[in-house]
Amino acid sequence: MKVYFNHDCGVDDLTSLFLLLQMPEVTLLGVGVMGADSYVEPATSATQKIIDRFGKGQSIEVASSDAGTRHPFPTPWRLETFSMTALPLLNEHEPIKTPLRSDSAADHLRRILGETSEPITLLFTGPLTDLATVIRAQPELTNKISRLVWMGGTFLERGNVEEPEADGHAEWNAFWDAEAVKTVWDSNIDIDMVGLESTNNVPLTSAVRRH
16 A cells, blocks of 8 residues: 655654554655644654664655644644654664655655556645645646545544634644645545544553553
8 A cells, every 4th residue: 555644743643654664565655744743843853763763774755844824733742843853762873864855745745646656545644734735736636645544633522722712622633724624625535534532442551552
């Protein structure tokens, strides 16, 4: 299965990247990194270092997003990214070998979709801004997407955004760029949504962490 991964570098996102790199059935075509639940520079370097350390020699390109928002994640959450990229386990080998593209994550995704000969799976564990940017520029590229798996949104009555000018119903990955969510939902892409309530059904127990 061919997969393109776009994330915003929370610890759950970096764990997802690690797990993708362990799946023999997955061909990871590229990774886009957003400065949403993070700052984009340390988020990008942490991504490159994980691919270097756990990618088993795969050549996987990384691209940084240039997207911004009116609704930034809380600063204390974002600052954690600096600790992640400084983990000793990720800094045993220098320099970084995984290539960083000079174009944006949205342009990187657009190029990959344009060049693929068969539909691919998109995995987004952060805001949908880069995908929405691609759809607005070249809507025909949605035919190159077999499905989108998105960790975001919620069907609960309460979300996880407790901020001024928020009414408490929103989930952060959607709240960061609600217009992008609408653009993606209005497209013809098949969407598997993993909402906030999934954390109630699949708790991160001590046994899961040890595994």
